[in-house]
Amino acid sequence: MTGTNSTSSTAGYAEAAEALVEQYESVTFADVHREVLELFPERPGAVLDIGAGSGRDAAALAALGHAVVAVEPTAGLRERGRVIHAARPVEWLDDELPELRAVRTLGRRFDLVLLTAVWMHLDAGERAAGMEALGRVAAPGGLVVLTLRHGPVPAGRRMFDVSVDETVELGREQGLSAVHVSGRADLHGRSGVRWSTVGLRRAG
Numbered sequence: 001m002t003g004t005n006s007t008s009s010t011a012g013y014a015e016a017a018e019a020l021v022e023q024y025e026s027v028t029f030a031d032v033h034r035e036v037l038e039l040f041p042e043r044p045g046a047v048l049d050i051g052a053g054s055g056r057d058a059a060a061l062a063a064l065g066h067a068v069v070a071v072e073p074t075a076g077l078r079e080r081g082r083v084i085h086a087a088r089p090v091e092w093l094d095d096e097l098p099e100l101r102a103v104r105t106l107g108r109r110f111d112l113v114l115l116t117a118v119w120m121h122l123d124a125g126e127r128a129a130g131m132e133a134l135g136r137v138a139a140p141g142g143l144v145v146l147t148l149r150h151g152p153v154p155a156g157r158r159m160f161d162v163s164v165d166e167t168v169e170l171g172r173e174q175g176l177s178a179v180h181v182s183g184r185a186d187l188h189g190r191s192g193v194r195w196s197t198v199g200l201r202r203a204g
Contacts, residue, residue: 024053025084027187029060032116035182036145036199041066045111048137050097051118055081055090062088066112071095071103097122098130100137109139115146119167120159127162128170135174141204144176151186151193167198176200 030037041047044065049058052070054077062068068089072078073096082092095102097118113134122130134144146167153159168178180199 023188024056029057031187032057033145035184035197036180039143039145039180039199041111041143046108046139047112047114048103048110049114050100051115052081052092053077053116055085057114057116058090059085059088061112062090069093069103069106069108069110071100098126098133100133103137104133108137109142110137111139111142113138113142113144115144117147117149119146120149120162123160127166131170131174131176135176135202138176138202140202142202143179144171144200146198146200148196148198149193150196151190164196164198168200171200176202
């Protein structure tokens with residue numbers, strides 16, 4: 001599959017923000033990340049949630065004591081996330097891959113970098129540049145977790161069928177070694193949709 005012809009990796013998200021927030025909040029952080037939770041930092045640390053959507057994961061991680069920066073380029077999702085999870089100390093940023101300009105101006109490194117349903121929106125060149133950016137913001141010993149969607153592309157969206165092998169190789173080129181690979185069915189039961197999870201760790 002080649003995705004749509006849209007030039008924006010966030011195409012279709014602003015128009016569907018309300019429905020997407022409902023969809024994101026209908027599943028739990030623990031269910032979405034159950035295969036890799038044991039790899040997440042046990043002690044409170046610095047977390048970067050890229051493509052944070054409604055803030056479900058960012059809020060859950062903040063509740064565990066982590067200092068969380070949530071990156072979300074779609075204003076409708078970002079603002080709804082601020083409201084829904086206002087009780088959690090999450091720092092929200094308007095930023096996006098592949099550059100992560102706002103994140104990089106913070107001058108921080110992160111113990112966990114989370115990209116849930118994000119990576120498949122980037123084309124090949126953006127993925128290469130994006131992995132370089134991830135390598136820069138991951139702390140020594142830090143974990144980068146990406147979920148990759150496979151299957152039909154929703155109307156109005158821009159997606160690419162990204163392989164696990166390519167993702168692992170891009171990570172290796174940036175000093176990030178694969179520590180986890182798994183697959184699963186779609187939690188929302190969408191026909192033909194399945195997911196891969198890739199965990200990459202920077203050397204300590």
